[in-house]
Amino acid sequence: MIQDQQKLTKDLLSLIPNVVREMPPISASETDCLVSTTLCLYDPTWPKSSDDTKISCGPRGNTGTEEKENSLMKLKLLSNEGRQEEEQYGVSTELTLFTDPWTIKKKLTISDRSRQNCLLLNPRSVHSHIVRYLPEVSQKMVQEGSGLTVDVYDHNTHTTHQMLLTKLTRRGSYVLSGGWLMDFVIRRALKTKDEIGMYWDLSDSKLHFCVLSRAPTRVSSGSVLAVPSQAPIEVSSGSVLAGQSQAPIEISSGSVLESPSQAPIKVSSGSVLAGQSQAPIEISSGSVLASPSQAPIEVSSGSVLAGPSQAPIEVSSGSVLAGPSQAPIGVSSGFVTIASYSPLLADP
Structure with a gap:
């Protein structure tokens, strides 16, 4: 019985190919091994005709770049033809992430x-x-x-x-x-x-x-400024200011101010003030003041004052006062006072 089993084993071993019996161990390098681990889309042992193109499993070299260039050229040709067709029919087929509605x-x-x-x-x-x-x-x-x-x-x-x-x-x-x-x-x-x-x-x-x-705007001398400001404003001669300011405003000669201010305003000669002020206002000669004031107002010669005041007003020679005041007013010689007095000057 044992002899029969040994004979059967020998017969089975004789059927195994020589390749398997001569296969090197797994630790051997791939170059010494008869089995390749390279993946390929074809078997080199397959029959092929002489007209078949050569197929390589290795790197393709510059063939990929050439194919990309050819495909891009085709796309360019198609895009040019498409653009001509779009211009003819007035329809665009281009895909964009955003379409501007304002055509x-x-x-x-x-x-x-x-x-x-x-x-x-x-x-x-x-x-x-x-x-x-x-x-x-x-x-x-x-x-x-x-x-x-x-x-x-x-x-x-x-x-x-x-x-x-x-x-x-x-x-x-x-x-x-x-x-x-x-x-x-x-x-x-x-x-x-x-x-x-x-x-x-x-x-x-x-x-x-x-x-x-909107077109950009520039404010120079002789311009008109009609915006509120939260910072100091300097206006050159001949300008017009029609806004509200929370900071001091300095206006040179020939200016017109039509705005309420929360800070001191200094107006030089030839200026016109037509607004409301919560702080002292100093106006030099030749100025016109047409606004109520909550603080002392000093007006020099040649000025015109037309507005109520909540604090003393000092007007020098040559000025015209046209407005009620809630505080004493000192008027020197040569003045014209157009106002009623209650307690010192009442409302007209």
């Missing part, structure tokens, strides 16, 4: 703010984004007739206005008229180089309007 943009010119009462628009933009979406009857009214009345919605003020969209036959441009000057230029205080945006809404057949940006 018609313009920086206002001097003529747009003139008394001609019309806004000149680019003919290509108007035709691509407005006219082509109108019914045929409306298109004829815009291009050949007396114009089409359209509703214009102002996104900044949430108001709706009506204007006339027409085409100039001579120049070929489109204009918006009939209320442009009053409803937009004057009402919105539009200035030259202000950028506006518009787009046509297909859902409600309405033109949408928005002021995208």
Whole structure:
């Protein structure tokens, strides 16, 4: 029985290929091993014809770069063809992360703010984004007739206005008229180089309007400043200040001040003060004061005072006082006092 088992074992070993019996141990290097661990998409022992391209399992070299360049060239050709087709039909197929709704943009010119009462628009933009979406009857009214009345919605003020969209036959441009000057230029205080945006809404057949940006402003001598300020303001000669200040204001000669102030105000010669002050005001010669004051006011020669005061007022020679005061007033020779006195000077 034992002899039979040994014989069977020998027979089985004889069936095992020589490759398995001669296989080196696992610790041996891969170069000495007859089995490769390299992954490949084909077996080199497979039959192949002479026309088959050579397939390599190693690095591909510059073939990948060449294929990328070829694919990019194809994309460029397709993009150029696509752009030509888009320009022909007026449709864009480009994918973007954000689509600007204001398809018609313009920086206002001097003529747009003139008394001609019309806004000149680019003919290509108007035709691509407005006219082509109108019914045929409306298109004829815009291009050949007396114009089409359209509703214009102002996104900044949430108001709706009506204007006339027409085409100039001579120049070929489109204009918006009939209320442009009053409803937009004057009402919105539009200035030259202000950028506006518009787009046509297909859902409600309405033109949408928005002021995208304002032109930068500079304040120099002879300018008009109409803003409140929280810091000291220095205004040069010939300027007009129409705002509120929480800090001292110094105004040179020839200025006009029309604002309440919470801090001392010094006004030099030739100035006009028409506001309210919570602190002492010193006005030199030739000035005009037309405001109530909560603190002492000193007015030098040639000044005019027109306003109530809650504190003593000292007026020098040549001044005119026109206002009630709640405190004693010292007036020297040559003054004209136009006020009633209660207890010293009452309200007129």
